[in-house]
Amino acid sequence: MRPVYVLGAGAHAWGKFPNKPQLQLALDALAEALKDAGLAWADLQGLVAASSRFEGGMGWGLHANEILQAGGESGIPAINVGGGCAAGAIAIHEAYALVASGQCDVAAAVGAERMPKGFIPRPPGLADDISDPDFLRWVAMGATNPAYWALEARRRMHDFGTRAETFAAASSLMHQHALGNPRARYRKACSVEEVLASPMVSDPLHLLEICAVSDGAAALVLGTEAQARQRGGPIVRVAGCAAATGQFGDPAARIPTVSQTLLPGVSHTSEVVGAVHRAMAQAGVSHADVDLIEMADNTAWHVLAWPELFGFAEPGESDRLLANGGYGLAGRLPINPSGGFLSFGEATTAQGVLQVCELAWQLRGEAAGRQVEGARVGLSAVLGLGANGASVVLTR
Numbered sequence: 001m002r003p004v005y006v007l008g009a010g011a012h013a014w015g016k017f018p019n020k021p022q023l024q025l026a027l028d029a030l031a032e033a034l035k036d037a038g039l040a041w042a043d044l045q046g047l048v049a050a051s052s053r054f055e056g057g058m059g060w061g062l063h064a065n066e067i068l069q070a071g072g073e074s075g076i077p078a079i080n081v082g083g084g085c086a087a088g089a090i091a092i093h094e095a096y097a098l099v100a101s102g103q104c105d106v107a108a109a110v111g112a113e114r115m116p117k118g119f120i121p122r123p124p125g126l127a128d129d130i131s132d133p134d135f136l137r138w139v140a141m142g143a144t145n146p147a148y149w150a151l152e153a154r155r156r157m158h159d160f161g162t163r164a165e166t167f168a169a170a171s172s173l174m175h176q177h178a179l180g181n182p183r184a185r186y187r188k189a190c191s192v193e194e195v196l197a198s199p200m201v202s203d204p205l206h207l208l209e210i211c212a213v214s215d216g217a218a219a220l221v222l223g224t225e226a227q228a229r230q231r232g233g234p235i236v237r238v239a240g241c242a243a244a245t246g247q248f249g250d251p252a253a254r255i256p257t258v259s260q261t262l263l264p265g266v267s268h269t270s271e272v273v274g275a276v277h278r279a280m281a282q283a284g285v286s287h288a289d290v291d292l293i294e295m296a297d298n299t300a301w302h303v304l305a306w307p308e309l310f311g312f313a314e315p316g317e318s319d320r321l322l323a324n325g326g327y328g329l330a331g332r333l334p335i336n337p338s339g340g341f342l343s344f345g346e347a348t349t350a351q352g353v354l355q356v357c358e359l360a361w362q363l364r365g366e367a368a369g370r371q372v373e374g375a376r377v378g379l380s381a382v383l384g385l386g387a388n389g390a391s392v393v394l395t396r
Contacts, residue, residue, distance in 0.1 A: 001100040001101065002099075002100055002102060002224065002225075003100075003224075003225055003237060003238075004096050004099045004100050004222050004223070004224070004237070004238040004241075005222065005223055005224065005225055005227065005228035005235060005236060005237050005238065006220065006221070006222060006228075006236040006237075006238060006356075006360045006394065007036075007037035007038075007039065007106065007221040007222060007223040007227055007228060007231055008032075008033040008034055008035070008036035008037025008038075008039065008219075008220070008221035008231075009033055009036055009218075009219070009220055009221070009356075009357035009360045009361060010028075010029045010030065010031065010032025010033030010034070010035070010036055010218065010219045010357070011029050011032070011183055011216070011217065011218040011219070011350075011353075011354055011357050012025050012028050012029050012032075012112075012183075012216055012217040012218070013182070013183045013185075013216070014183060014184060014185040014214045014215070014216040014344040014345055014347060015185045015214060015215060015216070015345075016214065016215055017114070017215045020215075021114075022052065022055045022063075022112050022113065022114045022215075022217075023057070023066055023067065023070055023112075025112040025113075025114070025215065025216065025217035025350075026049070026063065026067050026110050026111075026112035026217050026219070027067065027070060027071060028217065029110065029112065029217040029218050029219040029350075030067065030071070030108060030110055030219040032219070033108065033219035033220060033221045033357075034108075034221060036221070037106075037221045037223070037227075037231060038230075038231050039106065039221065041071055041072050041074075042072070042074065043106055044074070044076060044106055044107070044108055044221075045076055045098075045104035045105055045106050045107060046076055046077050046079070046095065046098045046103065046104040046106075046107035046108070047064045047067060047068060047076060047077070047078050047079070047095075047107070047108050047110065048064060048079040048080075048081060048091040048092075048094040048095045048098070048107065048108070048109045048110070049063035049064035049067060049078070049079070049080050049081070049091060049109075049110045049111070049112075050063070050081060050082075050083070050087035050088045050090070050091045050109075050110070050111035050112075050349035050350070050352070050353070051063055051080045051081060051082045051087060051349065052112070052113055052348075052349050053084070053123050053348060053349075054113065054114065054115065054116060054123075054348075055113075055114055057080070061080055061082070062078075062080055063080055063110070063112070064078035064079055064080050064110070065078045065080070067110060076104075077098075077103075077104075079091075079094055079098075081094055083243075083384045083386070083388040083390070084348065084384030084385030084386055084388055085296065085346065085348045085349075085351060085352070085382060085383060085384040085385065085388075086243070086271075086352055086382045086383060086384025086388040086389060086390045087111065087348070087349045087352065087384060087388075088109070088111035088218070088349050088350055088351055088352030088353035088354070088355075088382070089243070089352030089353070089355070089356070089380060089382045089390030089391070089392060090243050090352070090384075090388065090390050091109040091110065091111060091349075091352070091353065092109040092220055092222075092238075092241065092352065092353060092356055092390075092392055093241050093242070093243045093390060093392075094109070095107040095108060095109040095220070095222050096222060096238055096241045099222050099223060099224065105223055105224050105226075105227060106221065106222070106223045106224075106227060107221075107222050107223070108219055108220065108221045108222070109219065109220045109222070109353055110217070110218070110219045110353065111217065111218055111219075111347075111349040111350035111351070111352060111353040111354075112216070112217035112218075112347075112349065112350055113215065113216065113217070113347040113348050113349045113350050114215045114347075115213035115214060115215060115345075115346070115347055115348065116213070117213070118213070119144040119145065119146070120144070120145055120213060120348075122134055122135065122138060133256045133257060134256040136256070137255075137256035137257075141258070143256075143258070144202075145255060145298070146201050146202040146205060146210050146299070147202050148253050148254075148255050148258070149202070149205060149210065149298060149299040149301055149302075150201075150202035150203060150204065150205050151253045151258070152252070152253060152301050152305065153167060153204050153205055153299065153300075153301040154203070154204060156301060156304065156305060157204065159315075159316070160315070160316035160319065161316075161319075162304065162316075162319055163319075164196060164204055165192055165196070166304070166319050166322065166323070167195075167204065167205070167209055167300040167301065167304070168192040168193075168195035168196050168206070168208075168209065168300070169192050169322055169323070170209075170297075170300040170303035170304055170322055170327075171190070171195045171208050171209045171300040171303075171342055172189075172190055172191060172192050172194075172195055173303070173322065173327060173328060173335075174297060174300075174303065174335075174336055174339055174340045174342040174343050175188065175189055175190050175208075175339065175342065175343055176189055176328075177328075177329065177336060177337050177338065177339045177340070177343065177370055178338070178339025178340075178343030178344075178370075179339075179369070180368065180369020180370045181338055181339050181343070181369060181370050182369075183216075183338075183344070183354075184338070184339045184343045184344050185212070185214050185343065185344050185345050186212075186339075186342075186343045186344075186345070187339075187343070190208055194208070195208040195209060205299055205300070205301070208342075209299055209300040209301075209342075210298070210299050210300075210342075211297065211298050211299065211340075211341035211342050211344075211345055211346050212345035212346070213345055213346055213347070214344060214345030214346060214347045215347055216344065216345075216347035216350045216351075216354065217347070217350050218350050218353035218354040218357050219353065219357075220353055220356055220357055220360070222238060233364065234363065234364045234365065234396055235396065236360050236363045236364060236394050236395070236396050237394065237395050237396070238392060238393075238394060239282070239283035239284070239285070239377075239393045239394065239395040240278070240279035240280060240281070240282035240283030240285070240391070240392065240393035241279060241282065241391075241392050241393070242274075242275045242276075242278035242279040242282060242390065242391050242392075243275055243388070243389065243390045244270075244271050244272075244274035244275040244278060244388075244389045244390070245271050245274075245386075245387050245388060245389070246269075246270050246271040246387030246389075247266050247267075247270040247271075247274070248261065248263065248266070249261060249262060249263025249264075249265075249266035250262075250266050250267065250268060250269070250270040250271075250387075251266070251268050252268050252269050252270075254387060255385060256385075267309060268305075268309055269306070269309055269383065269389070270387075270389075271383065271387045271388055271389030272296075272306070272309075272310075272381050272382070272383045272389035272390075272391070273309050273310060273389070274389060275381070275389040275390050275391040276310050276379065276381050276389075276391040277310075277311075278391070279379070279391040279392060279393045280379070280391075280393060282393070283377075283393035283395060285377055285393060285395070287310075287311055287312050289377050290312070290333065290377050290378070290379050290393075291333075291334070291372060291374070291375040291376055291377050291378060292333070292334040292335075292337055292359070292362060292372045292375055292378050292379075293307065293310075293312075293333065293334070293335055293336070293378070293379050293380070293381065294336055294337075294338060294340070294355040294356075294358050294359055294378065294379070294380045294381075295335065295336065295340070295355070295379075295380065295381040295382070296340075296341055296351065296355075296381065296382045296383050297335075297336055297340040297341045297342050298341055298346065298383075299342075300342070303318070303322070303327070303335055303336070303340075303342075304318040304319065304322065305318070306381065307321075307327070307333065307335065310381065312333055313333075321333075329370065329371075329372055330373075334372045337358070337362060337367065337370045337371075337372055338354075338355075338358040338367075338370060339370070348384075351382060352380070352382040352384075352390060355380040355381075355382060355392075356380050356392045356394065359378035359379075359380060359392070359394045360394060362375045362378055363375055363376065363377075363378055363394055363395070363396040364396075375396075376395060376396045377393065377394070377395050377396075378393070378394045378395075379391065379392075379393050380392045380393075
């Protein structure tokens with residue numbers, strides 16, 4: 001396998017764009033990534049797209065095919081991947097494999113989504129099948145995603161004494177980071193008091209402690225070392241790239257189930273923890289080497305829990321690190337300099353791609369307004385429905 005490098009990164013702004021089709025969001029992001037790489041459409045040798053739950057290319061999730069038919073039918077391979085909210089990072093994993101294996105010298109990964117309003121629903125058009133656990137979730141419990149996250153937050157309060165003000169401070173930090181990010185949907189600072197004054201959604205989580213749903217798109221162009229050197233500028237390598245699924249015995253309240261068989265030695269959120277550890281091992285980096293993390297902060301609970309689960313902090317230590325500035329832009333381990341899901345709102349299939357774009361801009365020194373000084377190693381982490389996890393390590 002040969003080394004793989006980031007050639008170009010591009011992203012549409014996040015928000016709500018009712019008059020702009022999902023396809024156009026994807027084309028805009030890919031055009032920006034190709035321009036960033038100094039390449040033309042004809043230079044692209046492979047395309048991997050994260051398949052949408054909600055709109056889907058051609059109604060079947062053939063998003064890569066749809067993009068190619070709209071942009072130029074060049075005969076290159078079109079690969080469509082699922083994975084729920086982790087689909088974007090899984091698309092990067094497959095584009096990485098195309099280049100690393102020598103099948104392509106230039107391959108792109110794209111994620112684009114237009115989200116329905118409100119809580120994420122069941123996939124439209126699905127039959128009411130009693131053998132479908134997601135159907136049972138809705139009819140038996142009525143549990144939307146925030147209910148799952150609230151269970152985890154309440155458990156943290158019990159285990160570590162985390163206070164409501166600490167969750168609010170985590171949300172406040174993410175919104176502070178987003179102030180300098182032109183692609184973020186929510187670019188307004190909010191104090192701890194303002195977070196706590198926002199409506200309660202699922203106790204103990206308030207509205208400003210839970211990510212919204214948004215429209216958005218991102219694209220990443222990968223290639224060989226020769227291509228990267230030809231582009232010029234800072235060279236960013238995809239040093240580690242991994243996808244994983246959950247392990248039996250995981251204690252997480254995993255959507256759509258709320259009851260698990262617990263086994264000793266199995267990590268909470270094992271699909272993401274497994275992907276992170278594999279990506280770091282592939283990259284040959286230690287926890288001390290990582291300069292920043294872009295991770296899925298669906299809620300303020302994730303900001304506290306995930307660094308601990310990945311091994312960057314001891315269980316319960318995040319409360320202190322957050323209070324002492326350890327997760328800020330100038331801290332020991334900046335978390336989501338982009339502003340994260342809490343500031344963007346989640347555009348499911350696009351989010352995993354955007355995370356890696358943000359890492360690339362950081363390592364190139366192009367993240368004005370949110371730059372982590374001297375960043376040389378960045379890690380992404382994302383979770384998707386069906387116990388999917390993925391992680392990417394970029395190095396400079």
